[in-house]
Every structure is written in structure tokens, then in C-alpha cells.
Amino acid sequence: MPTGPSPLSPLRISLIYLTVSVLWVLFSDWVMVLLMPEATGETLTLAQTLKGWFFIAGSAVLIGYLIRQLVRDLSQVQSELRLRDAVISQTHNGVIIADEDQTILYVYEAFTRITGFSANYAVGRTPRILNSGFHEGDFYRKLWSKLESEGVWQGEIVNRKADGSLFTEWITITRVADPSLDKVHYVSVLSDISEQKAGQERLRYMAYYDPLTELPNRAFSHEELRRLLKRAADSDYRLCVMFVDLDNFKVINESLGHEAGDQLLREVAVRLRRVLGGEGFIGRFAGDLFVICSWVQPVERSGVLARSVLTCFDQNFHLEPHRDMSVRASIGIALSRGNETGADEEISFLFSCADSALNEAKRRGRNTYAFYTQALTEGSTRRLELEQALKEAIDGNQLVVFYQPVFDVETGHCVGAEALVRWDHPERGMISPGTFIPLAEDTGLILPLGRWVMDEVAGQVRAWLDQGLDPGRISFNVSSQQLHNAPFVEQLKETLQTTRVPAGLLEVELTESGLMAEETIGLLKRIRSTGVDIAIDDFGTGYSSLAYLRRFPVEKLKIDRGFVEGVEDSPEARSIVEGVVAMARALGLRTQAEGVETMEQLTVLSTLGAEFYQGFLRGRPVPAETYVQQWLTTDAGSAASDGV
Numbered sequence: 001m002p003t004g005p006s007p008l009s010p011l012r013i014s015l016i017y018l019t020v021s022v023l024w025v026l027f028s029d030w031v032m033v034l035l036m037p038e039a040t041g042e043t044l045t046l047a048q049t050l051k052g053w054f055f056i057a058g059s060a061v062l063i064g065y066l067i068r069q070l071v072r073d074l075s076q077v078q079s080e081l082r083l084r085d086a087v088i089s090q091t092h093n094g095v096i097i098a099d100e101d102q103t104i105l106y107v108y109e110a111f112t113r114i115t116g117f118s119a120n121y122a123v124g125r126t127p128r129i130l131n132s133g134f135h136e137g138d139f140y141r142k143l144w145s146k147l148e149s150e151g152v153w154q155g156e157i158v159n160r161k162a163d164g165s166l167f168t169e170w171i172t173i174t175r176v177a178d179p180s181l182d183k184v185h186y187v188s189v190l191s192d193i194s195e196q197k198a199g200q201e202r203l204r205y206m207a208y209y210d211p212l213t214e215l216p217n218r219a220f221s222h223e224e225l226r227r228l229l230k231r232a233a234d235s236d237y238r239l240c241v242m243f244v245d246l247d248n249f250k251v252i253n254e255s256l257g258h259e260a261g262d263q264l265l266r267e268v269a270v271r272l273r274r275v276l277g278g279e280g281f282i283g284r285f286a287g288d289l290f291v292i293c294s295w296v297q298p299v300e301r302s303g304v305l306a307r308s309v310l311t312c313f314d315q316n317f318h319l320e321p322h323r324d325m326s327v328r329a330s331i332g333i334a335l336s337r338g339n340e341t342g343a344d345e346e347i348s349f350l351f352s353c354a355d356s357a358l359n360e361a362k363r364r365g366r367n368t369y370a371f372y373t374q375a376l377t378e379g380s381t382r383r384l385e386l387e388q389a390l391k392e393a394i395d396g397n398q399l400v401v402f403y404q405p406v407f408d409v410e411t412g413h414c415v416g417a418e419a420l421v422r423w424d425h426p427e428r429g430m431i432s433p434g435t436f437i438p439l440a441e442d443t444g445l446i447l448p449l450g451r452w453v454m455d456e457v458a459g460q461v462r463a464w465l466d467q468g469l470d471p472g473r474i475s476f477n478v479s480s481q482q483l484h485n486a487p488f489v490e491q492l493k494e495t496l497q498t499t500r501v502p503a504g505l506l507e508v509e510l511t512e513s514g515l516m517a518e519e520t521i522g523l524l525k526r527i528r529s530t531g532v533d534i535a536i537d538d539f540g541t542g543y544s545s546l547a548y549l550r551r552f553p554v555e556k557l558k559i560d561r562g563f564v565e566g567v568e569d570s571p572e573a574r575s576i577v578e579g580v581v582a583m584a585r586a587l588g589l590r591t592q593a594e595g596v597e598t599m600e601q602l603t604v605l606s607t608l609g610a611e612f613y614q615g616f617l618r619g620r621p622v623p624a625e626t627y628v629q630q631w632l633t634t635d636a637g638s639a640a641s642d643g644v
Contacts, residue, residue, distance in 0.1 A: 020062060024055055093191045100184040102126045114169070114192045116162030127188070132160035143173075147186075151175045156193070167194045212262055213269035216283035221291050224281050225350065226342040228293055239336035240302040242292040243354040244272065244309060247328045247366040249288035250441075251511075254484045255520065260319045261288075264327065271312040275305075291354070296335075306331045306369040313367075331369035332358025359383070387443050390436055393423055394448050400424050401456050402621035403474070405631050406592065406614045409606050414631040416472030418509070418614060419457045420621045421449070441479060450482040451491055458499040458506065460624055465501070469632045475507035475535060483510065489526045496530060503531025509558065512536050521551055528553040535592070539580060550587055557584045559610065561595025568600035574608070581609045 094111030098104050107122045117129060135158065147153040154172040161167055171190040178185070208220035216224065228239055246252075246268065253261035265288065272282050272290060280294030292309070296302045309331060316324035334353035340346045353372035361370040393399055403417040423431040440446040457476045464471045482488055496503055508527060527534060535556035536549075559580055566573040577593070584591045593605050596615030605613060622630065 016066060017059070017063065021059070024058075093189050096122075096127060096186075096188040096190070098127065098186045098188070100186075102128075102186065105185075111190075114161075114167075114190065115159070130159040132158055132166050134158035134166065147173055147175055167192050168197045169193065210284040213266055213284050215269050215290075216281070218283070218285050221281070221283035221285060221293075222347055224283070225293055225347050228281070228295075229336060229340040229342040229346060237295040237297045238302075238338055240292075240294050240296045240305065241334045241336070241350045241354045242294075242302075242306065242309070242369075243285065243332040243351075243358040244290040244292060245330050245332075245358055245362070246288040247330055247362075249327075251480055252325065252327070253288075254480050256319065256325075263319050264317055264325070267317050268327075268329075272309065275308050275312050291351075302333055302335065302371075303369070306333060310367065310369065328367040330358060330361040330366045332356065332361055332372065333369060334372040383439065386436065387439060387445070389425065390423070390439060390443075390445055390449075393425070394445065394452055398424055398426065399449075399452060399456075400623065401453060401460065402623055403627040404614055404621040405619035405627070406472075406475075406612055407618055409602070409610055409613055412618075414472065414619075415612065416507075417474055417627060417631075418621075419453065419474055419476040421453050422621075441481060444481070446479045446481050447485065450477075450479055453477075454492065455495055455499075458495045458501045461501050461505055462499040464628070464632065469628065471505065471632060473505055473507050473533065475509050477509045477537065480511060483520075483523060489523065489530070492527065492530055492532065496532075504533070507533040507535055507556075509535045509537040512539050524553050538594075554589065556590045556592055556612075559591060559593045561615075564593050564595045564601055564605070564615075567604050568598065574604065577605070577610070578608045585609065 092110055094114045095106075095108040096104055096111060097106040104122050104125055104127065107117075107119050109119075111122065112118055115130060122129065143153050143155075152172065152174050154170070156168055157171055158166055158168050169190045170193045171188055173186060173188045176185045176187055177183075208217060208223075209215065210217045225239075225241065246264070249261065249264075252264065265284070268288075268290070269282075269284065272292070276282055276292065276294070280292060282293075283291050285291040292305075294302075294305060296305070310329060313327060313329050316326050319325050332354045334350050334357060336350065357370045357372040361368050364370065400422050402420045402422050404420060405414045406416045406418060407413065408415050421433065421437075423433075423436050425431050437446075440449050453476055457474055461471055461474055478488065492508075495501075496506075510524075524534060533556070534552075534554045535558055536552075536554055537558045538560040539557040557580060559577055563573055563576045563580070567577050568574075581591050590612065591610045592612035592614065593601075593610050594614055596602055596605065596613045596617045598617060601615075602613065602617060619631070
């Protein structure tokens, strides 16, 4: 609106002229008589003539003045309008002015820049030229209802540009009424917020999706489960929540490298999508753990779905540039009760139940599925208690190292031992390694536990040497986590330096599956540079690769007890052991059999050429004191010279 005085209108000019004229007619004669009281005849006639001329001249001056004021005011208004037009035309917001029939009367330049429609095209048409069909009729009915009742509406609308592309606009529509003309106009101010919306979508994607697999992440899974639980309350279906966890993924990730692990996760995501076929929800919960939510009716259908998921792992995964890899999975299943409301505690409970069932599936041997039961919750509680107890055991001298003697097949002499950790709990007694070692690996406690075992073994060897005893070569196990995640070589050097134990008296046992990666070769060479020997434990049970094996600086292959069992009467077992011994001999490696329990097994092993063995046939794992009494005597006198 103009900021100066109101402009003179033609009506006002007419009224001013009329007023002045009336006043002149009414009072001009009175004024003339007042000024010329004695005038008569010709003088009076002259005065009347002068009065007329004076009226004409005054009227001309008055009309000229009024017209001049009108022109000046109109000029000021036009100047302000031009300034306003210039400002609006430079703004980034598009402006549409339409009449009460929604016919466009005027659009500003930004409208063309945003929509692609020229002013010539838009004027005379309605804003429906922008309609994209994205919104339903009810949306526009509500828009117009609010606009008519409140005089203004603002919000987001997805419209279509002249080139056919969609864009999101933020628009404010104002209803402007002119009572003097009994007319209504609509002024719309719009801005293109497509880039802003795209940025918001990118942020949302980063917050709710896993960039590696492009699956919903844990946060999204939580919210999706909430939505599904609310729907379940009005349905006869039950909601099935599955945790799908890859078996031995850590071994693959650490041995083949993180790139191979990432490739595997992406391929697993693709296969799981195929299994669901658009039915249900799938997300990546954490690491190698996936979550599946699906409606089932009856509940037995959840088992069918679980078997379908396991079946998709039957085909090997091709991991470039390595090789085909057989990967299996374990599944934990929890079912909703059907009366949930989507509360946080209900969601957490279902996830916890699925996790307990998953642990049960792994306990059963992996590559299977298990349903949640109350007993599993109790087991999870015990597991948490055991984890805390193990932390205290590592720091509280509850761990003890047992030593199982190793014998020369030909001479029968004890030539060393394998160190095996045991947990002597003050209340529960001796806890099996099969219970706490997997727990330590799952929780990361294997790192401090492994370091403690290495220091304890080296310290014990030092003590035996100080007593004048020759313990032979003592081996100890190192997990793949310890090898790859801890500065193991530096720790080993520190232990050797602190205890002053000859490196040749120690042997590191590494599992085969934790070694099959290019970067492992460098680690093994650094270990060998310390003088400590390396043995591959449980050989034949992992991901064998002769290409890697021939390059590894190892000295010994330990034949897994699974192959030793039945070697005396099973042609298959005998052939496997014979093949391992022959391969080791060809590579210049020694062989040691585990789990030898009968003389028949020992006889066959001797015939096949195995060099060393351990097992209950000659010696069980015993504490250090017992080991000294039983084996570090006359028989052990030749241990150092025989070697292992």
C-alpha cells in the first residue's frame, strides 16, 4: 500500500469544485455589496462582469491545482507500485494473483522460473495447470474449506512443472476481499522446497537405513515393529520376529578381510529379500544379525518361513576375489501374544526373546532355528551372570592352566605339552572350557583371557627351567580375535622379554579357519621372527587353502580328533589322516594327532607316519604340579633333545 497521503480521486475533485461553486453563488453578491455599497447602473454591471471573470479564473486555478495534486499522487502511487513489482520480481518466491473464479490474473517472474510456465500461458487459466495428481480430491476440499473459513492456508503441495517433472512447493494462499467492489481475490506465494525435502530424505535415510545393505537399520526396525504390533491387536494373525545370525561370521571377516565380509552381508541381504518376496519386513539389526518381522497364521507357519530362510544359504556365496564360501545361519524366533500395544517395553521384550532363541539355536549346533521359551530367558540370565563371573575370574585368580602331555609316536617319550585353561569357580567348581571359551569369544573377554594364558604359560616354563627341569615345547592356543584384534606380536615379545624364556620352548596354536587371508601371512612371519613356533590346530575342519598353507611359516599340523576317531576301522577316516600326513610331509611340516584314546588308533597313526600325538590313552590334562610329577622325570629327560 502507498505510504504517502491518499491520492485525490475524480469524485473528490468534483466535490471540491461543487462546494467552491456553491459558496461563490451564495456569497459572491453579498461580498460585492459589502465592498461596493453605493454602486449603481453601469458600475454595478461592470462589477457583475468582473465577478464572472473572477469566478472563471479562480475555477481554472482551482481545477489546475487539483489536477496537479491528482497527477502527483498518481505518480507517487505508480512509483511505489513499480518499486514493489521490482522487489517481488526479484524474489525467489513465485506469486499468483487469481480472481474469485480462480482465473489467474497475474504471475510474477519467479513463478515462471519455478514452474516453467510463462506468464502468457498462465494468465487466463487456473492453477490446475500445476496439478500433478499426487493429492486426492479430499486434500483440496479440506484446503478450500480452511481457506474460506480462516482466510489463509499454507502447507506442502506436490505439483507438476511444465516439463512434466514433479516438485514439492511450500505455498501460502490468502483470501483477499474488497468490500467496496464486492470482489474476492486469491494471492498465492509459493517456493520450491524440493532440494530441502531431498536433503531431509537423505538425512532420514542415513538415520534409518544401513548404507551397506540398504536395509532398514535397528532404529527403523524398532519403529516398524511398533507399527506392526499396533496392527496385530486388530488381527487374528500373530507377529513373528526372527533374528537371523550368520554362523562363524567373525572368522570369515577376520580371515578373509572386511571387504569380503561386507560383500557377504550384501549378498545375504539380497537372498533374504528374495525369500520374503515383499511379504514382511527385513532389516539389519547389527553386525551380521538380521531381523525379520512377518505375519503368520497359524503360528506353525513361522517354522516354514525359518526353513525357507535356512534354505537360501544352501548355495555357496562367491566372494571376490577369493572363492566360493559355504555360509550357514542360525535363527531365533519369538511370537507376539496378539494383545500388544506397541510400547517400548513390549518391543524390547520381543527382541530379547528372539535373541534368547537365537542363542539356543547356536547351542544346538548352529544352522538351525529355535523358538523362544521361558527357559531360554532363564538361560540368558545365567549367561549374563556367567559373563560377569568370568570378568571377575580373569582378575581374581580363579583361572588355572592344565597341561596335557604330547608324546613322540615312535619313542613314546613325552616331548612337551599343550596348555589348556580351566576355570575353578569358588562356588560352581570346575567349569568346562566348552562353556566359558565360546562366551569369552562372544563377549570379547577372549583378549584379556588369552593374554593371561600366554603370560601364565611363559611364567610356568620359566619356573620349571629355574628348577632345572626340561619341559620340552609347551603350546598354547591363540584365538583369531586375539591374533587380529590385539597387538599380539608386541604382547608376545613383551612376555618373552619379561620371563626370559627361550622362544623355542613355546609354540602358538592357531585354528585353520582364522588364518586364510593374505594379511595373516605377515602376522605369522612376525610371530616366527620372535623364535616361537606355530602349529595349525584342528586341521581339516576350517577353510583349507593349500595356496595359503604352503606360504605360511608354520611347523606343524594338528590332526583334528574328529578324524582320529574311527581311524582304526573306517577307511574314510584312515584316508583323510593319510592324506594330511602325506601333504604335511610334502610341505616339510610335522604332524600331531589329537584325541588318541586307544592303542589301535596309535598303531594306525604310527603306520601312517604321524610323528606326535596327545590324548587320554597316555595322559589327561593335569595341573602344573601333577605334570611335573608324572612327566618331568626320567622320561622327560629327552624332551628337549627330541623336540616337538
